[in-house]
Amino acid sequence: LAKTTQPISMDSYEGQEVNITCSHNNIATNDYITWYQQFPSQGPRFIIQGYKTKVTNEVASLFIPADRKSSTLSLPRVSLSDTAVYYCLVGEGDMRFGAGTRLTVKP
């Protein structure tokens, strides 16, 4: 499984766009990139998954450059309820979570 590196924490304000970047230099050819969100005392929740270029859904966008050694989760116009920990996972098989990025959205 590819190792991932994310910022430990980020702060933002309501209404701003938030971009969280994850580095995965050892990503394998078949690996997909998946992002999960976790609120306190809840299980992780799938946000988005991609392989290359750009993926967008109703919640977020995921940008993956051509070399796939990093990816950026973009949350448009965050609200207070987006305060959570965001995890980037890469690869197949059983998921090994890192520490994630703790996003705090302030009013």
Next chain:
Amino acid sequence: EPEVTQTPSHQVTQMGQEVILRCVPISNHLYFYWYRQILGQKVEFLVSFYNNEISEKSEIFDDQFSVERPDGSNFTLKIRSTKLEDSAMYFCASSERPQGIGETQYFGPGTRLLVL
């Protein structure tokens, strides 16, 4: 939307006692998982289960742990003799296919286990 359910939501037990945590995965899912999260720490993989067998387990999943799918709907995690350090939130997850291309895992709400 179908969801993974877990019972109980909270459990308090004495050190050395056995506990069984229960999960009902999403009905058409075939792959099942247990994770734990000690307070303030990251989510840790314990075990994956498919076709009535353990597919993979982590170094945490020692002989004190076991998993079972006793019927067509439940998936259980048993801790035979609990230790203080087993206190954590335990999450069950399920997926239709193995984690990988185009697949995601769906997590339950968790069981908070407190060992005294």
